[in-house]
Amino acid sequence: MTQQHKAIALISGGLDSMLAVRVLQEQGVEVEGINFYTGFCVEGHTHAIRNQDKEKQKRNNALWVAEQLGIKLHIVDVIQEYKDVLLNPKHGYGANMNPCLDCKIFMVNKAVQWVKDNQKDGFDFIITGEVVGQRPMSQRKQTMPIVAEESGADDILLRPLCAKNLPETKPEIEGWVDREKLHDFSGRSRKPQMALAEKYGFTDYASPAGGCCFLTDKNYSDKLVDLWEGRGSREYEMDDIMLLKVGRHLRPKGSYKLIIARDAGESQHLEGYRKQYSSIQAISHNGPLALIDGDIADKDRAHAASIVARYGQGRDADEVEMTVTIPGQTTETLKITPLSSDQVLEEWHV
């Protein structure tokens, strides 16, 4: 190669995209990273809301990867645009509410747009850390050409970790990269990646179970579907999807749901939503803060308070004083008897 070429890499924060970048850096290709924030990305910080996770290292894995690789990273907020991917996936969902193939097509397409919008930066091609057969939906031999085609990337999409299993792309044909030095990984085994990581001296990389997206998680997906059913509409806002990650969710009635903090860390976090959401909290005893998502009838307030009281220190008391606060209205104080554990019905748990 006489001229240095430039690639934009989709960086998830996981090992595969990290390796894909290093493989190309070894060939003298200049790489910058791009990371798309959908709102469903698994982030250590969200976990760190809970007390028990406070000591966990707080880092954004995509940023950490970029720093290890010595590349620039552009983080792009795609929350609004991503709604259409999640709500209307052309290729359907995976095991849960994960539209993996449409998601990959969307992200590669966004990278194609990035390349066009930043022509002054001279990106020649796009790379991903995809591996044939690695994931049941988006990374199969049959679906990888679909990603290239439907994203509009076509032959400028290079997957360095499995390129030898795929037809030649423009960077290989033009000699911008040496195909022989690319890899032929395939299948679900992580051993080749781990061996390559060891060769490059990468340690402490993130390897979240289920990948980097909450939508692959069954519990999270169940809560999302319940949210839609409760509202009678498949819509969501950023606050909704953040709150699905926090607290214990109970739906005693179709019209409303309780989000009950599981510890002081979550109570503190939910505190920030009290101007938007109605809330319930004990005042005679220590207890969690609970938000009410939906419309609660006046006659249901005492029942909701008796559920929340079940999770506080007054759970065995005959009477607990609770406040119910509706934004813009006077706070109501109620004296209730906490429900016993068998009165909190299993089917209420979302």
Place this chain on the structure above:
Amino acid sequence: MSRHELDARRMLCPMPVIKTQNKIKELAVGDILDVICTDPGALSDIPTWSRINGHEVIETAEKEGEIIITLEVKA
């Protein structure tokens, strides 16, 4: 050189980083940006983002549950 403020309170990472990144695109070299946030993750992420993109964190402070990260925009 001018001083600017970015309100990233209540945002969870990476949103404070994204807002910082987008705000800095509007600023000139030498400008100062105070990012005010409440997610402790920003204490790690904004300095990391600044290092990899060539900007400088000149001060971090924590006050009454808020975090103020002061950056200088570099070329």
